[in-house]
Amino acid sequence: MAFLCDPEFGTFFSENILPLLAYAGSSLAALLGIAYMAGTATSNAKLTLWSKTEAVQFIVSTVSVFLIITTMNTFCSIKINEIAAIFDMPASADNPDIYGAARGYLNDAAIYSHNALTVVRYHLESYTTLSFFNAFICDLSTGRIGWGCLFGYSGVSQQPLGGYAVQTAAMNIFFNGAIIAHFMSLNFIFILLFVYKGFVFLFLPLGVFMRSMPYMRSFGSLLVALAISFLIVYPFLLAVFYLMRNVLVDADNGYTPLSEPMSTYNTNEERMEGYVNGGDMLAMSTGGESFVKGCYFDRGGCYGSGVNIENMSGAIGFASNAFVAAIFFPSIALLATIASVGYIARLYGEEIDLSRITQLV
Amino acid sequence: MKALTALLIILMAPVAFAAWQGTAAVAIMTSAGILGIIYMIGMGFGINELQMTAKEEFFQLIAMMVMIALLVGGDSILNAISANPAFSGSGSTTLQGAANASIDITLANVTALMDSIAETDHDAAIEGSKASSCSILGMGYSVSGCGSYTMLSAPLSMAGGITGFAVGELYTMKRLIELSTAFAFPFLLPLGIVLRTFKFTRGAGGLLIALAISLHILLPMGVIFNDMLGATFLDPPGAADDALSAPYQAGLQNVTLECNPGATGEEWWSGDSNAANAVRGYHALRDNLRVYLFTMLVQATLGPVLALLMMSTGLRTLTSLAGAEVDVSAISRFV
Structure with a gap:
């Protein structure tokens, strides 16, 4: 299915939504006309007044629909770099429209939180694996060779790389945090896709019709307000955050706040596997603790360059930044959108309390 | 008129x-x-x-x-x-610069403490994992005289979690201040003013204005405010109070955890024993606790919580003041 500003979406809109709007509008107009005529014929002032009032509300609904379509077209034609130029901000290479920028921000947030997850997972895996590494240090040893084991078995068994409980505890917390950040960003993307794929437009014909039905004014207003808020306010705020992406998601640094590129924190298991199978494990243990630790925390692996890539504080900071980018800012956009639903409904003369919904955020 | x-x-x-x-x-x-x-x-x-x-x-x-x-x-x-060095000590010319400098100092302190805790945990775990074995011709024994050190793993792990939270909070604040410096007033505020003009976007506009002001002023103000609180505690007006604050600003003691897994009593040549070593280590850890407490709880936990709460409360108040009733209680729950 096409997205909002795609040419195919125009076909979907004109073939599905517009006819539905026309049906809703014409049937409502017919209903109001019949009610007015019946009211005049039976001299029922209540009925005539109702039909007149609803005719005005029908015009209000039509104007709202016109407003939505006009704003939508404007959003599809405004390029984000045009807004960036007004505020003297760096231009985007993609230069998407407003709706594209909103989607771009959430995609960036998802990539960023996933990168945070990768770095935290890398550290967590390293500390967990290293802390279970055992060694038997023979008595009377010369380097790694213990003479105490020559005729028997005399020495000390220990975990020379043990004791990463501090790091593991901290990393576990931020691993969970990064997962939640990533899932939240995906959740916000799904909400946006729900809007972009046009389903929210079905609220319009239903809203226009329902607003004029007895006892259904609030429900109809809610539907129209939801359509306006999620088609205008939510994408616009996300597009605003897109302009802040160089700081918010470190877009100009490969979506990482760290100086090491993401490829350094290789999630490929071969980094360790090649050395721990069969006899390699024995060979590896004789290399000493620093050799084993280097397999994870040396930039080039077991026989690497000697550059340390262990950065626990940086990994925690990365996960914290992911929280800001993928939870805090999109939540603000959603809260403003929900607040706008209330405002718009108030414009239609209805009081809708959505405060319970905000508690789900 | x-x-x-x-x-x-x-x-x-x-x-x-x-x-x-x-x-x-x-x-x-x-x-x-x-x-x-x-x-x-x-x-x-x-x-x-x-x-x-x-x-x-x-x-x-x-x-x-x-x-x-x-x-x-x-x-x-x-x-x-x-900008007054008495408050920030950084010589910054802006509130945000002063707050950022303060966070950098706290972050360096917390990272150093975290490294120190991690090192202690590392030593304790290695010593605790030791077991001495000796066997000849199939006969032998195995002694694990240092196993009691493993009891340190749980509290040190908890300390790691708390320190991790502190580091995370500080990084979050640092990022928010970075965002405020770059975007709050040059971008979010004017955009909020324009959006607030229309009734349809009044909520969004009011929220952007409130966010800009909260990020730009209230968040760094919370950091500086906490610094002032901490400075007053560490440098009290009366000399008599020095005894109270001194242990909280002392340097860290070396925690030496050494153990011989095969030794079950006193060493005849030094009179030392595993038990005596453990007591010395635990005493050093106890004395270090107050140094950890001030940095971790006051500077790195209370400070960020105070600043973030000031920001979220300000956000709520300012949205109402800007004529937009946005329920930002969900944001407060993040703290």
Whole structure:
């Protein structure tokens, strides 16, 4: 299915939504006309007044629909770099429209939180694996060779790389945090896709019709307000955050706040596997603790360059930044959108309390 | 009316002097222009509702101008206060710079403490994992005389979690201040002013204005405020109180955890024993606890919580003040 500003979406809109709007509008107009005529014929002032009032509300609904379509077209034609130029901000290479920028921000947030997850997972895996590494240090040893084991078995068994409980505890917390950040960003993307794929437009014909039905004014207003808020306010705020992406998601640094590129924190298991199978494990243990630790925390692996890539504080900071980018800012956009639903409904003369919904955020 | 105009001109005078104030002024002018067009359309077509709406919104705009003028004055005063080395000690010229410098210092301290805790945990785990074995011709023994050190793993792990939270909070605040410096007033505030002009986007506009002010002023103010609290605690007015604060600002003691897994009593040549070593280690850990406490709890946990709560409370209050009732209680729950 096409997205909002795609040419195919125009076909979907004109073939599905517009006819539905026309049906809703014409049937409502017919209903109001019949009610007015019946009211005049039976001299029922209540009925005539109702039909007149609803005719005005029908015009209000039509104007709202016109407003939505006009704003939508404007959003599809405004390029984000045009807004960036007004505020003297760096231009985007993609230069998407407003709706594209909103989607771009959430995609960036998802990539960023996933990168945070990768770095935290890398550290967590390293500390967990290293802390279970055992060694038997023979008595009377010369380097790694213990003479105490020559005729028997005399020495000390220990975990020379043990004791990463501090790091593991901290990393576990931020691993969970990064997962939640990533899932939240995906959740916000799904909400946006729900809007972009046009389903929210079905609220319009239903809203226009329902607003004029007895006892259904609030429900109809809610539907129209939801359509306006999620088609205008939510994408616009996300597009605003897109302009802040160089700081918010470190877009100009490969979506990482760290100086090491993401490829350094290789999630490929071969980094360790090649050395721990069969006899390699024995060979590896004789290399000493620093050799084993280097397999994870040396930039080039077991026989690497000697550059340390262990950065626990940086990994925690990365996960914290992911929280800001993928939870805090999109939540603000959603809260403003929900607040706008209330405002718009108030414009239609209805009081809708959505405060319970905000508690789900 | 003339007096009101004169007051407005006086209030808006500082707007001409700095970059973000200029952008805010342009945003206000844009909003005024849009309202003027709406009013003229209403007048041209004889639609009273449009004229009334434009008038009503213009009053909102005047209220916004007063708020911006107060903000300009308030920002200058806060910058002057925060630039005072007595508060920030960093020589920064802005509130945000001072707060950032303070966070950097706290972050360095917390990272150092975390490294120290991790090192202790590392030593304790290695010593605790030791087991001495000896066997000849199938006969032998195995002694694990250092196993009691494993009991340190749980509290040190908890300390790691708390320290990790502290580091995370500090990084979050650092990122928020970075965002505020780059975008709050030059971008979010003027955009909020323009969005607030329209009823459909009043909620979003009000929230952006509140977010800009909270991020730019209240968050760094919370950091500086906490610094002042901490400084008062560490440097109390009366000398008699020094005994109270001294242990909290002492240097870290070396924690040496050494153990011989095969030794079950005192060493005959030194009189030392595993038990005596453990007691020395635990005493050093106990003395270090108060050094950890001040940095971890006051500087790195209470400070960020205070600053973030100030920001979220400010966000709630300012959204109401900006005429937009946005329920930001969900944001407060993040803290």
